[in-house]
Amino acid sequence: MATKAVIPFLIAMMLLTGVCNTLLTKYQDLQCVRNCDSTDPEKIQRFSQPVIQTAQMFIGEAGCWLVVAAFTLYSRFLAKDAPLLHRGYEQVDSEDSTIIDTTDELAPTSPTHEETIPAIKPLIPNTDERIPLVGWRVFLLAMPACCDLTGTTLMNVGLLFVAASIYQMTRGALILFVGLFSVVFLHRKIYLYQWSALFIVVAGVAVVGLAGAIAPNPQAQPKPPVPPGMSLVAIRDAVKAAAVSSGALQSIVGVLMIAGAQIFTATQFVLEEWILEQYALEPLKVVGWEGVFGFLVTFVGMIILHLAVGRTDAGRNGYFDMQEGWREVTQYPSIAVTSVLIMISIGGFNFFGLSITRNVSATARSIIDTCRTLFIWIVSLGLGWETFKWLQIVGFALLVYGTFLFNDIVRPPLKACVERHKPEPLLPEEPIEHM
Numbered sequence: 182m183a184t185k186a187v188i189p190f191l192i193a194m195m196l197l198t199g200v201c202n203t204l205l206t207k208y209q210d211l212q213c214v215r216n217c218d219s220t221d222p223e224k225i226q227r228f229s230q231p232v233i234q235t236a237q238m239f240i241g242e243a244g245c246w247l248v249v250a251a252f253t254l255y256s257r258f259l260a261k262d263a264p265l266l267h268r269g270y271e272q273v274d275s276e277d278s279t280i281i282d283t284t285d286e287l288a289p290t291s292p293t294h295e296e297t298i299p300a301i302k303p304l305i306p307n308t309d310e311r312i313p314l315v316g317w318r319v320f321l322l323a324m325p326a327c328c329d330l331t332g333t334t335l336m337n338v339g340l341l342f343v344a345a346s347i348y349q350m351t352r353g354a355l356i357l358f359v360g361l362f363s364v365v366f367l368h369r370k371i372y373l374y375q376w377s378a379l380f381i382v383v384a385g386v387a388v389v390g391l392a393g394a395i396a397p398n399p400q401a402q403p404k405p406p407v408p409p410g411m412s413l414v415a416i417r418d419a420v421k422a423a424a425v426s427s428g429a430l431q432s433i434v435g436v437l438m439i440a441g442a443q444i445f446t447a448t449q450f451v452l453e454e455w456i457l458e459q460y461a462l463e464p465l466k467v468v469g470w471e472g473v474f475g476f477l478v479t480f481v482g483m484i485i486l487h488l489a490v491g492r493t494d495a496g497r498n499g500y501f502d503m504q505e506g507w508r509e510v511t512q513y514p515s516i517a518v519t520s521v522l523i524m525i526s527i528g529g530f531n532f533f534g535l536s537i538t539r540n541v542s543a544t545a546r547s548i549i550d551t552c553r554t555l556f557i558w559i560v561s562l563g564l565g566w567e568t569f570k571w572l573q574i575v576g577f578a579l580l581v582y583g584t585f586l587f588n589d590i591v592r593p594p595l596k597a598c599v600e601r602h603k604p605e606p607l608l609p610e611e612p613i614e615h616m
């Protein structure tokens with residue numbers, strides 16, 4: 182357990198890495214890669230490589246193995262002189278041992294010679310009866326990794342069409358699908374007030390999507406340079422007209438794709454919970470294995486899609502043009518640097534999030550993730566990526582209230598909705614956040 186002084190640091194780092202991950206991904210989407218000097222906003226092409234961004238996420242998750250290796254080296258070489266409580270227990274080879282088993286109250290008063298060296302037991306008994314997740318069983322984690330691949334790619338595509346804060350708020354629909362799938366497949370019980378909380382979350386997501394459709398954000402589009410002989414007013418009017426004509430439809434499509442992606446993410450969560458109920462493996466290693474499997478599947482899929490679609494005339498310079506995506510990442514320093522930062526931020530977000538769950542609670546982690554949405558919205562306003570919308574505030578308030586109500590942070594408005602029994606958690610004890 183971390184000391185009280187470390188917990189604020191973990192919270193701050195989870196917020197920082199989580200906010201940076203979403204904002205850096207959106208910043209990548211705003212980088213101009215083709216026809217940057219064009220006076221026609223519709224001809225300007227931005228970085229649109231959601232599959233590559235998915236691969237970046239999995240590389241960041243696979244980087245959790247570096248943390249596992251660091252802890253292993255520390256415990257093996259630097260913690261040799263640590264107290265027994267931190268090292269577990271070790272075999273005693275002499276009769277001078279001062280560690281004895283005092284739990285047996287019926288021990289004889291006159292021990293024989295064979296009993297002078299008592300059996301050494303762990304200071305913390307291992308009551309975990311799950312099967313270790315080793316060998317071929319590790320490949321079970323490929324199933325949630327594939328769900329994560331599909332969901333993340335859809336969300337990256339949706340992020341191309343909506344603001345970063347709308348993207349983060351729409352992800353609140355995850356709690357609805359997790360609740361439904363947990364009842365159907367894991368036989369969990371959801372109480373009346375929790376069902377109400379789920380529908381409040383859905384209402385919040387709908388309001389957020391409506392806000393994005395009514396008032397799209399032309400500020401999020403790259404600004405073309407001012408050509409000679411053309412006034413700033415004319416360029417502003419051209420950009421505004423182009424954004425209004427297609428912005429509403431794109432926002433609706435983006436919100437629907439992000440919300441639909443939560444079906445795959447919820448499936449991933451339910452699969453992870455089922456696997457961790459049957460098999461024992463540290464959550465950080467779970468993230469690392471999913472990163473390895475996810476990257477391998479993504480890489481193979483990128484090659485197949487490039488050969489089938491990316492090389493064609495219709496698919497050239499599109500989502501599945503692997504050669505063009507690699508060119509954009511290596512040729513533009515801003516995209517290359519943000520790619521590395523995205524990998525670091527997603528790995529750090531998983532590490533600090535799991536540390537908070539282990540040392541505080543999963544509920545505290547969900548509260549921090551909700552605060553992350555607020556920080557993303559504030560930073561996006563400051564950067565001029567979106568405009569202030571009252572509907573977005575209403576949607577965010579509904580999302581926060583529904584999340585807090587579901588996690589028993591606030592009381593239900595009606596006492597009849599409260600059950601005497603404590604609700605069963607729908608997510609794993611140490612849920613895994615990916616983006």
